[in-house]
Amino acid sequence: xxxxxxxxxxxxGYGAGAGAAQExxxxxxxxxxxxxxxxxxxxxxxxHLTASALVVDPERGRVLLTLHRKLRMWLQMGGxxxxxxxxxxxxxxxxxxxxxxxxxxxxxxxxxxxLDRHPIPTPCQWHLDVQYAxxxxxxxxxxxxxxxxxxxWFAYEEVAGVGDASVARLVERTRAALAGGR
Numbered sequence: 001x002x003x004x005x006x007x008x009x010x011x012x013g014y015g016a017g018a019g020a021a022q023e024x025x026x027x028x029x030x031x032x033x034x035x036x037x038x039x040x041x042x043x044x045x046x047x048h049l050t051a052s053a054l055v056v057d058p059e060r061g062r063v064l065l066t067l068h069r070k071l072r073m074w075l076q077m078g079g080x081x082x083x084x085x086x087x088x089x090x091x092x093x094x095x096x097x098x099x100x101x102x103x104x105x106x107x108x109x110x111x112x113x114x115l116d117r118h119p120i121p122t123p124c125q126w127h128l129d130v131q132y133a134x135x136x137x138x139x140x141x142x143x144x145x146x147x148x149x150x151x152x153w154f155a156y157e158e159v160a161g162v163g164d165a166s167v168a169r170l171v172e173r174t175r176a177a178l179a180g181g182r
Contacts, residue, residue, distance in 0.1 A: 004040050006087045007049055008033055010130065014112055025115045029128050039128075042080045047126030051091035052078020053107065053134040054170050055100050057153065058178050063171055064142055065163060066099055067150040074154075074162045076170055078129065079147075088112075092132040100151065101143025105134040114173045116166045133174040 001009075011030050015023040029049065038044045054076040055064040065074040077099035078092065085091035089107055096105050116129045142151045156175060160168040 003081060003085055003087065003091075004033060004037065007040060007130070010088050010111055014115070018114075022115055025117060028117070029115065029130075032128060040081050045125070047120075047128055048080070049088070050078060050080055050127045050129045051085075051088050051095060051132070052076050052129055053092040053096035053105070053132040054113070054167075054174050055096055055102065055105065055134050055136055056174055056178070057136045057140070059138065060153075062153045062155050063159060063174075064100055064102075064136065064151060064153050065159070065167070066145075066148040067152070069147055069149050072149070073164065074152075075167060076131065077134075078131070088130050089132060092130070093134060096132075096134045099145045099147055100136075101145065102136055102140045104137040104140070106137075108133040108135065108174070108177050110177065113177055114170050116170070118166065131170050133170075133177060 011026050015026045033039045036044050036046055040049050042048055066077055068075050077096040079095045081091045085094065093105060093107055097103065112130045113133045114131045116131055118127050120127050144151050154162060156171055159171045
């Protein structure tokens with residue numbers, strides 16, 4: 001199965017109970033993939049899917065954010081899919097591991113936590129981000145990658161003060177998933 005096919009399956013399974021806005025966004029992602037066979041790749045000028053994961057330490061009620069080198073914003077770990085990624089989940093886990101330096105991360109079961117579409121500079125138009133949550137193992141130690149200016153743990157309640165609305169929404173949806181509801 002190709003990464004494109006996996007993304008279609010993941011997206012078709014996403015959305016139950018996520019709300020009308022998320023279902024509409026999911027449908028736009030599926031339409032994008034139907035129109036663009038290259039819609040998984042950075043080279044797709046109309047935009048492309050990306051995969052990210054919020055690294056969470058539920059025992060201590062905190063999340064790890066990266067101060068993105070280019071954007072100069074506190075964000076979750078994530079980025080572009082690569083040819084070696086077998087699934088969207090694998091891409092999100094790879095990105096989270098690479099950018100956090102933490103081995104042994106595990107994705108929360110149940111698939112993506114939230115979808116977020118945001119504009120990017122030309123030549124592309126959009127990132128269609130599929131966002132997961134990854135649980136850090138006990139005693140995890142982070143390590144800054146070349147893509148980050150800084151890494152920092154933030155209490156759940158602090159995120160809205162440092163991140164944008166999309167990061168705050170991801171934390172909120174992750175907390176709901178951790179509590180057993182989506």
